Amino acid sequence: xxxxxxxxxxxxxxxxxxxxxxxxxxxxxxxxxxxxxxxxxxxxxxxxxxxxxxxxxxxxxxxxxxxxxxxxxxxxxxxxxxxxxxxxxxxxxxxxxxxxxxxxxxxxxxxxxxxxxxxxxxxxxxxxxxxxxxxxxxxxxxxxxxxxxxxxxxxxxxxxxxxxxxxxxxxxxxxxxxxxxxxxxxxxxxxxxxxxxxxxxxxxxxxxxxxxxxxxxxxxxxxxxxxxxxxxxxxxxxxxxxxxxxx
Numbered sequence: 001x002x003x004x005x006x007x008x009x010x011x012x013x014x015x016x017x018x019x020x021x022x023x024x025x026x027x028x029x030x031x032x033x034x035x036x037x038x039x040x041x042x043x044x045x046x047x048x049x050x051x052x053x054x055x056x057x058x059x060x061x062x063x064x065x066x067x068x069x070x071x072x073x074x075x076x077x078x079x080x081x082x083x084x085x086x087x088x089x090x091x092x093x094x095x096x097x098x099x100x101x102x103x104x105x106x107x108x109x110x111x112x113x114x115x116x117x118x119x120x121x122x123x124x125x126x127x128x129x130x131x132x133x134x135x136x137x138x139x140x141x142x143x144x145x146x147x148x149x150x151x152x153x154x155x156x157x158x159x160x161x162x163x164x165x166x167x168x169x170x171x172x173x174x175x176x177x178x179x180x181x182x183x184x185x186x187x188x189x190x191x192x193x194x195x196x197x198x199x200x201x202x203x204x205x206x207x208x209x210x211x212x213x214x215x216x217x218x219x220x221x222x223x224x225x226x227x228x229x230x231x232x233x234x235x236x237x238x239x240x241x242x243x244x245x246x247x
Contacts, residue, residue, distance in 0.1 A: 011023055011057070013054065013055060013056050013057060014053040014054060014055045014056075015053060015054050016051070016052070016053055016054075017032070017036060017041060017043065017048050017051075017052045017053065017054055017061070018032035018033050018036065018050075019032075020054045020061065021035070021041070021061070021063065022127070024061075025127055025131075025242075025243055025244040025245055026063055026245065026247075027063070027127070027247075028126035028127050030126070031126065033050060035063060036048050036049065036050050036052075037050065040063060040064045040065075041061070041062070041063055041064070042060075042061070042062040042064065043059060043060075043061055044059055044060050045060070072105075072124060074123070074124060074125045074246075074247060075103070075106060075122075075123060075124055075125075075229060076121065076122075076123050076125065076128070076229070076230040076235055076238055076239075077101075077103055077106060077121065077122040077123065077227050077228070077229050077230065078119060078121060078217050078219070078220075078222065078227065078228045078229075078230060079097070079101055079103075079108075079119070079120055079121070079122050079222075079226075079227040079228075080117070080118060080119065080219060080222040080223060080224050080225060080226050080227070081097060081108075081112050081116075081117055081118060081119075081120045081224075082100075082117055082224035082225050083114075083115060083116065083117040083224070084114060084115075085097055085100060085114070086114055087108050087110075087111040087112050087114075087120065088108070088111060094114075097120070097122070100225065101122060101227065102227070103122055103227065105124050106122040106123055106124050107122065107123070107124070108120050108121070108122055109121045109122070109123060109128055109129060109132050109133065110132065110133055110190065111190075112211060113193060113196075113209070115209070116209040116210070116211065117208075117209070117210050117211075117224060118143070118144075118209075118210040118211035118212060118219055119211045119212060119213065119214055119217065119218070119219040119222075120211070120214075121214060121217070122227070125244075125247075127244055128242065128244070131242040131243070131244065132214075132242065133190075135189055137242075138188040138189070139188065139214065139215050140173065140186055140187070140188055140213070140214075140215060141186070141187050141188075141190065141211060141213065141214050141215075142184060142185070142186045142187075142211070142212050142213035143184070143185045143186075143187070143195060143209060143210065143211050143212065144178070144182065144183070144184055144209075144210045144212050145182065145183045145184075145185055145195060145199070145206060145208070145209050145210075146181055146182050146206070146207045146208040146209075147181055147182075147183070147199060147204040147205055147206055147207060148181070148204070148205040148207050149181075149203065149204050149205060150180050150181065151177055151180060151181060151182075151183060151204065152202070155175060155177065155183065155202060155204075156175040156176070156177070158202055159171065159172040159175045159185070159198055159199075159202065160172055160173070160174065160175055163198055163201035163202065164201070165197045165198070165200070165201050166197065168191060170191060170194055170197055170198045170201075171198075172185050172186060172187055172198065173186045173187060173188045174186040181207075195209060196209070215238075215241055215242075216237060216238070216241055217230070217234075217238060
């Protein structure tokens with residue numbers, strides 16, 4: 001699905017060189033500092049130093065690849081988070097994705113409630129975080145939701161128009177009833193317990209919530225606790241969709 005998002009934030013010049021590299025998707029901010037300190041960044045042919053600024057759009061910025069500097073292999077993984085697993089910061093007696101996924105060195109992008117399950121992306125590429133989570137990008141996430149009560153016929157209009165809960169306006173981009181007790185809900189924003197709070201305002205109780213899609217990546221046939229590494233065309237399509245280059 002083409003969401004027609006333009007990922008790259010418009011750059012306001014002058015801008016610090018580390019932020020420029022991050023906005024261009026060439027590095028994380030911290031990674032940019034490391035490249036600059038290693039002498040691998042040039043601004044109009046001159047070696048950059050920490051604190052340098054790019055003054056205008058026409059400035060030529062180069063990042064030199066040095067084979068002597070080892071770079072970690074970047075990975076992007078579609079993972080089915082089981083119900084009951086914590087995304088971040090587990091408390092005593094709880095298990096986190098980092099402990100059970102089998103992919104050490106990666107971290108989950110975003111959150112999925114403990115009582116929810118389904119697709120979450122794991123990576124060791126820090127550039128991905130802002131591109132997926134910043135509200136300005138409006139990435140689609142799709143969920144299959146089962147509720148206890150029978151779904152009213154006007155539920156699509158109610159949730160697409162939005163509801164007010166705990167001082168926040170919550171809405172869905174698209175709602176499609178799949179059966180008497182099942183809904184497909186597409187969001188482009190992700191506030192805390194967003195779907196549960198929306199449905200509560202519509203007097204519906206969530207029995208099961210499964211995230212089935214993030215942008216063009218689908219849960220597919222994955223089972224709880226299983227993963228699929230994005231490779232070849234899938235990897236290229238994912239990076240292209242968030243306007244990042246292979247490093």
